[in-house]
Amino acid sequence: xxxxxxxxxxxxxxxxxxxxxxxxxxxxxxxxxxxxxxxxxxxxxxxxxxxxxxxxxxxxxxxxxxxxxxxxxxxxxxxxxxxxxxxxxxxxxxxxxxxxxxxxxxxxxxxxxxxxxxxxxxxxxxxxxxxxxxxxxxxxxxxxxxxxxxxxxxxxxxxxxxxxxxxxxxxxxxxxxxxxxxxxxxxxxxxxxxxxxxxxxxxxxxxxxxxxxxxxxxxxxxxxxxxxxxxxxxxxxxxxxxxxxxxxxxxxxxxxxxxxxxxxxxxxxxxxxxxxxxxxxxxxxxxxxxxxx
Ligand code: GUN
Numbered sequence: 001x002x003x004x005x006x007x008x009x010x011x012x013x014x015x016x017x018x019x020x021x022x023x024x025x026x027x028x029x030x031x032x033x034x035x036x037x038x039x040x041x042x043x044x045x046x047x048x049x050x051x052x053x054x055x056x057x058x059x060x061x062x063x064x065x066x067x068x069x070x071x072x073x074x075x076x077x078x079x080x081x082x083x084x085x086x087x088x089x090x091x092x093x094x095x096x097x098x099x100x101x102x103x104x105x106x107x108x109x110x111x112x113x114x115x116x117x118x119x120x121x122x123x124x125x126x127x128x129x130x131x132x133x134x135x136x137x138x139x140x141x142x143x144x145x146x147x148x149x150x151x152x153x154x155x156x157x158x159x160x161x162x163x164x165x166x167x168x169x170x171x172x173x174x175x176x177x178x179x180x181x182x183x184x185x186x187x188x189x190x191x192x193x194x195x196x197x198x199x200x201x202x203x204x205x206x207x208x209x210x211x212x213x214x215x216x217x218x219x220x221x222x223x224x225x226x227x228x229x230x231x232x233x234x235x236x237x238x239x240x241x242x243x244x245x246x247x248x249x250x251x252x253x254x255x256x257x258x259x260x261x262x263x264x265x266x267x268x269x270x271x272x273x274x275x276x277x278x279x280x281x282x283x284x285x286x287x288x289x290x291x292x293x
Pocket of ligand 1: 094095168
């Protein structure tokens with residue numbers, strides 16, 4: 001069993017990006033600039049956004065954090081998005097999800113100029129990605145593809161089971177795994193809460209991508225020998241053994257599953273750091289204006 005070290009790969013990619021940013025600056029141009037909108041004080045969102053701001057520093061980017069209380073109106077948020085869309089000093093921006101119930105996430109996502117949508121959530125980016133056109137690929141699926149590539153994991157003709165059908169992970173990663181490309185060319189089955197044969201599908205899988213958000217869902221008996229397991233889960237489970245009072249827990253019961261795998265991602269330190277670094281990459285692409293001409 002080989003552990004897929006997302007943290008180490010993410011550190012290498014951040015270094016690669018920093019080198020490119022240094023070149024941009026040496027030519028007298030300003031560095032890439034990412035803005036993030038954070039609404040409310042959800043612990044998970046606060047942590048993710050703090051990691052994104054820190055990664056910007058490590059890559060040599062400028063960053064701007066825009067905060068709102070969770071009483072902000074949809075109209076106020078839409079006005080800020082319009083301002084950022086038109087601000088030539090901002091290359092890309094994200095609105096951290098989830099948003100409070102009174103705000104339509106879909107309306108917010110669709111208000112973002114797709115050329116600045118470095119999260120890759122806008123329907124134009126989702127659609128372009130799904131037919132293999134240049135686009136901002138959503139960060140978590142892009143991070144998973146990069147891990148498969150950097151570890152040279154074979155995907156062509158493999159049976160890949162995706163657990164979960166979210167717009168952010170399940171659907172786009174399933175789509176990428178069927179693209180005529182490497183990584184890709186896999187036979188993909190997407191399982192979800194209505195799947196009657198989820199366990200049997202997993203038992204047949206060469207590659208399992210678990211993105212259900214249900215801690216420790218994938219057990220040892222669900223995985224065949226030699227499988228590749230990618231764990232996207234990051235649920236904060238209360239814990240008495242950590243200073244923070246919680247433990248970041250994946251969708252895979254690691255101790256049972258890991259001994260059976262050829263490769264497996266840990267939580268934390270697997271997919272998470274790759275998600276952040278994919279956002280950095282998209283921001284660099286946005287600054288270079290190479291995707292959409
Ligand atoms: N919430 C959970 N993951 C993400 C993400 O990748 N981007 C944004 N904007 N919000 C999230």
